[in-house]
Amino acid sequence: MDSLLKIENLHINYGSIKALKGISLEVNPGEIVTILGANGAGKSTLLRSISGLIPVTEGDIFFYNKSLKNMEAYRIVIDGISHVPEGRRVFATLSVEENLNLGAFNRRGDRQLISERRERAYNLFPILKERKRQLAGTLSGGEQQMLAIGRGLMSDPKLLLLDEPSLGLAPILVKQIFQIIKEINEQKVAILLVEQNAKKALSISHRGYVLETGNITLSGLSSELKNNKKVQEAYLGGAALKNK
Amino acid sequence: MKLIVEQLLNGLTIGSFYSLIALGYSMVYGVMKLINFAHGDFFTFGSYLGYTLLVMGTAFATSTLGVWGGMIAAMLVAAIGSGTLGILVERIAYRPIYPTGRLPAVVSALGASIFIQNSIMVIWGARPHAYTSEVVPDYIMNIFGLRINLLQIIILALSFFLMGVLYYVIQKTTFGAAIRASALDRETAALMGINIKLIIFFIFALGPALGGTAGVMVGIYYRKISFIMGWNYGLKAFTATILGGIGNIHGAMIGGLILGVLEMLGSTYVSTAYKDVFVFLVLILVLIFRPTGILGEKIAEKV
Numbered sequence: 117m118d119s120l121l122k123i124e125n126l127h128i129n130y131g132s133i134k135a136l137k138g139i140s141l142e143v144n145p146g147e148i149v150t151i152l153g154a155n156g157a158g159k160s161t162l163l164r165s166i167s168g169l170i171p172v173t174e175g176d177i178f179f180y181n182k183s184l185k186n187m188e189a190y191r192i193v194i195d196g197i198s199h200v201p202e203g204r205r206v207f208a209t210l211s212v213e214e215n216l217n218l219g220a221f222n223r224r225g226d227r228q229l230i231s232e233r234r235e236r237a238y239n240l241f242p243i244l245k246e247r248k249r250q251l252a253g254t255l256s257g258g259e260q261q262m263l264a265i266g267r268g269l270m271s272d273p274k275l276l277l278l279d280e281p282s283l284g285l286a287p288i289l290v291k292q293i294f295q296i297i298k299e300i301n302e303q304k305v306a307i308l309l310v311e312q313n314a315k316k317a318l319s320i321s322h323r324g325y326v327l328e329t330g331n332i333t334l335s336g337l338s339s340e341l342k343n344n345k346k347v348q349e350a351y352l353g354g355a356a357l358k359n360k
Numbered sequence: 361m362k363l364i365v366e367q368l369l370n371g372l373t374i375g376s377f378y379s380l381i382a383l384g385y386s387m388v389y390g391v392m393k394l395i396n397f398a399h400g401d402f403f404t405f406g407s408y409l410g411y412t413l414l415v416m417g418t419a420f421a422t423s424t425l426g427v428w429g430g431m432i433a434a435m436l437v438a439a440i441g442s443g444t445l446g447i448l449v450e451r452i453a454y455r456p457i458y459p460t461g462r463l464p465a466v467v468s469a470l471g472a473s474i475f476i477q478n479s480i481m482v483i484w485g486a487r488p489h490a491y492t493s494e495v496v497p498d499y500i501m502n503i504f505g506l507r508i509n510l511l512q513i514i515i516l517a518l519s520f521f522l523m524g525v526l527y528y529v530i531q532k533t534t535f536g537a538a539i540r541a542s543a544l545d546r547e548t549a550a551l552m553g554i555n556i557k558l559i560i561f562f563i564f565a566l567g568p569a570l571g572g573t574a575g576v577m578v579g580i581y582y583r584k585i586s587f588i589m590g591w592n593y594g595l596k597a598f599t600a601t602i603l604g605g606i607g608n609i610h611g612a613m614i615g616g617l618i619l620g621v622l623e624m625l626g627s628t629y630v631s632t633a634y635k636d637v638f639v640f641l642v643l644i645l646v647l648i649f650r651p652t653g654i655l656g657e658k659i660a661e662k663v
Contacts, residue, residue, distance in 0.1 A: 169547060189550035199552070205548040207541045214537040221553045224534040272555060 120145045120180065120275055120306050126156070127174035128165050135161040137330040138175065143275060148297070148307045150317040150338065152351050155328035159310040160202055162327070163277045166308070167199035168192045179275070182186070194222050198273035202280045204264040208253030212223055213254050215263055219270025240296060259291040264297070275306045282313050289324035294320055314351035318342045362451045365506060367628045368621060373512055373581065375620020376519035380574035381597035381606070382612035383526060390543040390607040391563055394454065394465050398472035399571060400594020402446055404587060405476060406438030406572020407579045408484050413437050414495040425495040425532025440570025443565040445476070450564040473590075478585040488586040491579040517576050522570060523613050530609055539563065543607065599643040605653025614654065
């Protein structure tokens with residue numbers, strides 16, 4: 117097995133609600149994989165179960181062939197998976213720099229390493245350097261998203277989980293964010309991307325899965341999915357516009 | 361004039377006791393959203409531990425360490441003892457019922473308070489005890505015609521030093537940032553690799569440790585201690601927490617000092633009999649007109 121992340125027959129129940137009903141997928145090293153799906157299809161649930169925020173009901177999740185099933189969220193980050201949650205979730209009353217520092221919390225003793233990684237984040241998002249002393253809550257939406265991604269990279273992950281990184285951003289920023297996701301991927305970070313903006317997501321990703329009410333109904337190369345009739349109808353055409 | 365200066369100093373001294381206790385309420389509330397009603401009893405416990413070391417072991421403490429050294433030793437013992445008790449209470453009384461919501465934990469905190477209070481009574485007896493004069497440093501200074509006890513200055517300096525250290529840890533270190541982050545958004549904090557159990561351990565050790573230290577200070581300053589004193593001090597420190605803005609450490613510090621000064625001025629210029637009335641009047645007024653406290657809302661940072 118040379119996949120980075122391998123999910124087998126994953127079930128997630130919230131009480132009596134079945135959010136995921138036995139899904140299997142893989143992410144290989146260096147890949148960008150997109151998860152498409154409507155609201156409530158279970159996309160965020162999938163990411164949250166990988167990062168250990170919600171317990172696995174049945175099935176298993178392997179990272180480097182090691183099960184993450186009963187591992188606590190903070191351990192999973194240390195192992196190399198970083199989750200940038202939906203809605204950015206920056207720590208509003210902490211400064212930009214403190215937010216970044218926390219991204220590498222378990223290496224907090226190593227000042228040099230932290231400052232190197234911070235510089236890397238500043239190279240990716242120069243605006244953050246200008247605002248490093250500002251409270252994160254005073255940043256614009258786009259800047260907060262950049263901070264959330266920059267913070268997620270501070271732990272030097274092998275796999276980055278991105279939940280709706282373009283949500284609520286102006287079109288010009290959306291373009292920029294996707295450009296940066298590509299750049300991050302070029303630095304050998306695999307990415308599992310959940311996105312409403314299916315067109316953009318498929319244009320930068322290698323492969324994709326379509327999630328519908330807790331099941332994977334379709335999967336393939338992004339180029340194939342882009343030309344798939346069902347995908348075009350549901351996520352690239354009229355239905356997608358209706359969602360807006 | 362002389363009276364005012366002396367009373368201000370007295371007020372600040374009492375206020376610093378309130379501040380030290382208030383920090384524990386505030387840190388625990390910030391991270392756990394729990395009002396730890398047992399907190400006042402950690403303070404009492406510390407006071408009794410200090411008493412045991414100093415008065416019951418006078419020969420040892422004061423002959424080997426001197427009066428000042430004995431005082432510091434008593435504070436350390438109280439800090440460690442109360443800190444340990446804090447961790448135990450969290451494990452036994454709070455942790456098992458977190459999943460049931462916030463209210464049951466508050467009730468459990470009240471239960472823990474009663475339990476600790478009564479345990480102290482069983483161990484040390486129901487009658488008040490006294491830090492006897494031979495263990496209390498006493499050195500009167502004459503500054504510009506003011507008679508000031510050096511002990512008071514030392515106590516004030518120590519309180520401010522402890523608050524300064526805490527402020528530094530919480531506001532300037534990455535570990536402190538992790539505590540503030542956990543207070544804001546525990547789930548996202550976990551995604552940063554922050555182990556919430558470590559944070560909880562830290563606040564439930566440190567808050568009571570500061571309270572226990574204040575317990576020794578009160579014992580040395582007022583001499584008399586009783587097993588129920590945690591209730592009164594706890595309630596006043598809680599008022600200080602509300603006054604400053606609960607959940608942030610600057611608020612707890614400032615709230616305690618203001619309350620101490622108000623209490624002193626009130627008892628000097630109005631009547632000693634009403635001093636508790638001032639304190640709780642402040643609580644009521646703050647709750648009515650500024651429920652977020654002085655440093656609540658925007659400026660404040662939840663710890």
